[in-house]
Amino acid sequence: MAILEIKTFPDPVLREIAKPVDEITEDIKRLAEDMIETMRLAKGAGLAANQVGIPIRLIVIEIAEKKGDRAIAIINPELIHTESEEVSEEGCLSVPGFYEFIKRAKKVRVKGIKIEVSKVEIECEGYPARAFQHEIDHLNGRLFIDYLSPVKKEIFKKKYLKQKNR
Numbered sequence: 086m087a088i089l090e091i092k093t094f095p096d097p098v099l100r101e102i103a104k105p106v107d108e109i110t111e112d113i114k115r116l117a118e119d120m121i122e123t124m125r126l127a128k129g130a131g132l133a134a135n136q137v138g139i140p141i142r143l144i145v146i147e148i149a150e151k152k153g154d155r156a157i158a159i160i161n162p163e164l165i166h167t168e169s170e171e172v173s174e175e176g177c178l179s180v181p182g183f184y185e186f187i188k189r190a191k192k193v194r195v196k197g198i199k200i201e202v203s204k205v206e207i208e209c210e211g212y213p214a215r216a217f218q219h220e221i222d223h224l225n226g227r228l229f230i231d232y233l234s235p236v237k238k239e240i241f242k243k244k245y246l247k248q249k250n251r
């Protein structure tokens with residue numbers, strides 16, 4: 086296993102639309118393991134392959150409330166159902182040091198292929214539901230900061246870029 090470099094905003098790979106994965110090869114399995122290790126070291130709740138510079142549709146998520154408890158790797162994840170809304174604080178390993186309150190669905194059903202198992206549909210709410218939405222956004226080149234109001238976006242740009250150039 087290896088620790089991967091996490092790309093940070095404004096790296097263009099974070100804006101790429103990730104490509105579907107056709108086959109679970111040994112390389113894909115190894116990448117998923119490395120992503121889980123990288124996510125845990127960085128104390129994240131999830132990680133998308135774009136964030137380690139590989140724009141393919143693969144995400145890893147901590148599915149249990151307690152971090153480091155149970156991580157799963159899913160290829161070609163799709164949100165097939167979303168229900169009710171909830172505003173909660175969110176951050177991103179690719180936008181370090183910045184957190185904001187974002188409105189997302191409270192409950193989701195996600196379809197995809199779980200590595201080493203088979204097709205899955207996962208229904209969850211709260212914390213993992215938010216992580217799924219956040220990571221699937223990454224595969225579509227979308228970041229949580231895109232949900233900010235124009236005013237908050239300006240504040241983010243000033244704060245974040247200032248901190249980054251320090």
Ligand code: NI
Binds near residue numbers: 177179219223
């Ligand atoms: Ni993120």
